[in-house]
Amino acid sequence: MLSEQSAATVRATLPVVAGAIGEITERFYAGLFAARPELLRDLFNRGNQAAGTQRQALAGSIAAFATYLVDHPDERPDAMLARIAHKHASLGVTAEQYALVHEHLFAAIVEVLGEAVTPEVAAAWDEVYWLMANALVAIEKRLYEERGGGGLREWEVVGRVEETADVATFRLRPADGGPVPDFRAGQYVSVQVELADGARQIRQYSLSAAPGSPLRQFSVKRVHGGAAPDGEVSNHLHARVHVGDRLRLSAPYGDLVLGEGGAGVPLLLASAGIGVTPMVAMLGQLADRGHEGRVLVVHGDRSPAEHALRADHEAYAGKLPDASLHFWYETGADDTEESHRTGLVDLAGIAVPNGTRAYLCGPLPFMRAVRAQLIGKGVAPADIHYEVFGPDLWLAQQG
Known part of the structure; x- marks a missing residue:
């Protein structure tokens, strides 16, 4: 993976680069879009650019990747790379675009850090970039091949x-x-x-x-x-x-998918708001497969009227032999419904079986809270999977 010489340089300069990475990514995008305005018009999400969330996600992923290489010199963070690659492939990102990104990213690094970017520092971070870029190119190539090519x-x-x-x-x-x-x-x-x-x-x-x-x-x-x-x-x-x-x-992409096999494995599908969409698809697949294990269906929303796909939630769960529904609503919960509760999602009173695999989708505060509760109940962190709509601001923290 990362050479010993570069690893030492990256380790020494990581605090400085990480401290400036927000400004670096801001200048990177400004330079990239000035040179190639069609990318902002037709590829990048203009809403995320305006809000600054894409810059935060890029900064977090670069810092996380470099930190991982330094801390685990013989490994690479494949879970993080796979998530990014699926998103890139769904957008039709090409291998050639990584050279364009490299050009503008390193121009931004030099602009922000100035004389601190010695030839040795530049070479070390260049190695980090191409390790990440080439890994993504390889994964994206495989994804395109599996789907008969990219494109819309x-x-x-x-x-x-x-x-x-x-x-x-x-x-x-x-x-x-x-x-x-x-x-x-x-x-x-x-x-x-x-x-x-x-x-x-x-x-x-x-x-x-x-x-x-x-x-x-x-x-x-x-x-x-x-x-x-x-x-x-x-x-x-x-x-x-x-x-x-x-x-x-595009063709379908995404790495938040049900594990293969394990008809008796206990599962927890937790969502909030529009995060219900992938969970309903998973629940439907479990119903079609005749899943026999325990399934806990957890959802939080503002009110029953704003709970999208609630009928599907209930119908699919009803087809499973050992499924239970647990819905939390900020307002309007029906006290006569056994599945209804008032307030925010709280797993304190729910028994989570040993060996549960959990799948989460919803706003970051919701997923952080549910993940912490699940770990507190003995669920292994490796068995908790998540999906973020929009730039993954959790990715760098979760690894």
Whole structure:
């Protein structure tokens, strides 16, 4: 992995680079988009750029990768790399773009750190970058090969369901009449729309139906408020996309998927808000497989009326022999419903079986709280898996 000489240099300079990485990534994106404005228009999420979350995620991943190489010189953080690679592949990132990123990233490093970037320091961090970049290129190449190549395919909307006031489900079939590729429950697709200003923005949405469906289905929560372009794609989909319209979708990607085998393994599927979408797909897959083990279904929401796909949640759980529902609502919980509770998700009164595998999706504070509770109940950290919608600001912390 990292050479001994570079490891020593990276170890010595990591505090300085990590301390400046936020400014470095800010200048990196500014330089990249000045040179290649089409990348911001048609590839990068303009909402995340405006909010600064993409810069935070990039800074965290670079610092985490370098730290891992220094602390584990004979290993590499494959879980972190796989998560990034799946997102990149869903966007159609190419190997050639890594050289472009390298050019602007290292220009930003020199601009921010100045004379501290000696030839030795530059060489060491160059080695870190290409170890990470080449690993991602290799994983992404394999992902593209498994799916018959990258790129987006045109699909026709054949159904639209208003799940709640702010969540709509879209059902699509291939516009070319070809087959619908299968996927694994928990995965997502990239959806590209053309906005009023001509930008072709891309967002990822989890598939919200169980594998095996003859259609592709995803559910979108409309984002309200915030400075433009926050929520521009979700609002476009809600306001302008109806039956008969066409969208361009990627193949399915994502590494938050149910483990193979283990029909009797106890599972916990925990979600909050629109994080319900991959969990419902997983629950549907378990029902189709006839999963025999214990399944704890946990969900938190503002109210029952805002709980998207609740009917699917309940129906799929009802098909499993040993499943239980535990719903928390901030307001409007029905005291006559055994599954309803008032407040935020709290696992204190729930027995979690030994050997449970947990899958989490929702806002970061929710997932951090649930993860801590599960570890407190004896669930192994390696058995707790998660999905973040948007830039993964937890990735660097979790490793």
